[in-house]
Amino acid sequence: MEQLERAVERYLRHVRLERGRSPHTVAAYRRDLARYLTHLGARGIDDPAAISEVDVGAFVAAVRDPGDGTTGVSASSAARMLSSVRGWHRFLAEEGLVARDVAAEQRPPKQPKRLPKAISIAEVERLLEACGGDDPIALRDRALLELLYATGARVSEAVDLAVDDVLTGEGGVGEAVRLFGKGRKQRIVPLGRYAREALDAYLVRGRPVLAPRGSATPALFLGARGAKLSRQSAWLIIRDAAARASLTAEISPHTLRHSFATHLLEGGADVRVVQELLGHASVATTQLYTLVTADAAREAWATAHPRAL
Numbered sequence: 001m002e003q004l005e006r007a008v009e010r011y012l013r014h015v016r017l018e019r020g021r022s023p024h025t026v027a028a029y030r031r032d033l034a035r036y037l038t039h040l041g042a043r044g045i046d047d048p049a050a051i052s053e054v055d056v057g058a059f060v061a062a063v064r065d066p067g068d069g070t071t072g073v074s075a076s077s078a079a080r081m082l083s084s085v086r087g088w089h090r091f092l093a094e095e096g097l098v099a100r101d102v103a104a105e106q107r108p109p110k111q112p113k114r115l116p117k118a119i120s121i122a123e124v125e126r127l128l129e130a131c132g133g134d135d136p137i138a139l140r141d142r143a144l145l146e147l148l149y150a151t152g153a154r155v156s157e158a159v160d161l162a163v164d165d166v167l168t169g170e171g172g173v174g175e176a177v178r179l180f181g182k183g184r185k186q187r188i189v190p191l192g193r194y195a196r197e198a199l200d201a202y203l204v205r206g207r208p209v210l211a212p213r214g215s216a217t218p219a220l221f222l223g224a225r226g227a228k229l230s231r232q233s234a235w236l237i238i239r240d241a242a243a244r245a246s247l248t249a250e251i252s253p254h255t256l257r258h259s260f261a262t263h264l265l266e267g268g269a270d271v272r273v274v275q276e277l278l279g280h281a282s283v284a285t286t287q288l289y290t291l292v293t294a295d296a297a298r299e300a301w302a303t304a305h306p307r308a309l
Helices: 004-017 022-040 053-064 075-094 121-129 135-151 155-159 195-215 231-244 253-266 271-278 288-304
Strands: 166-168 176-180 185-191
Touching: 004 053, 004 075, 004 166, 022 075, 022 155, 053 075, 053 288, 121 135, 121 253, 135 155, 135 176, 135 195, 135 231, 135 253, 155 231, 155 253, 185 271, 231 253, 231 271
Parallel strands: none
Antiparallel strands: 166 176, 176 185
């Protein structure tokens, strides 16, 4: 087992240092590969060179159906685990630690197509209006939500923003933000008037009050004690705003990202532009949102067209 664990640690160092993966991604890889090593250990395997295609396939089958009366993981979770396993095996082969990549041909289980969930423009406005107030926390919360909806940023990208990532225009007002996506890939996304005003108010009257409460940090969004705002805190801010706005749909940080993309496409934006703004590596991912808008169009047609029935 020791040889397998050393090979995993070497891979995790590689993805962290050389590929620039975030701590959250590295932690997810670690959990998936720990489960894989347990599976290999149960099969009597303690050397990476001894792993075969059959062992990889058996792992995918086992996480889907453990065979001990417990419920297996979903197809999407199994696909994520297999992605971690395939990355490790590819690394082993590329580094010459094994003769070949035994996971290269393993395919993930089929997943049902899930369309992104978005809320309406009116619901977004209710959510944003629920963050009213002029105290530092209220100013921060409004700035965070306005930024998430204005830019389509992932919540991790938003809480990782530094003050210097707000790019200012004339008069020192923020005109755009510099976001760092997966693999630290950088993109510049413009800010609309509402997000600019909310950020300006927070930077002038909110952050200067919060910052002295903690140690010096360049983070844009700060908690009540002056430390960098966490992803969990951002999630709670949105959940609490949704409760105050009496929104019945389940609202998460990703809801604003989905709504950003859906509303842009409904407004006539080109899918390639939306892809760039979202930081998607593949346009196929962005095209899921076109299915959402197509569904909405069909529903409107079926309701309103005189020849629909």
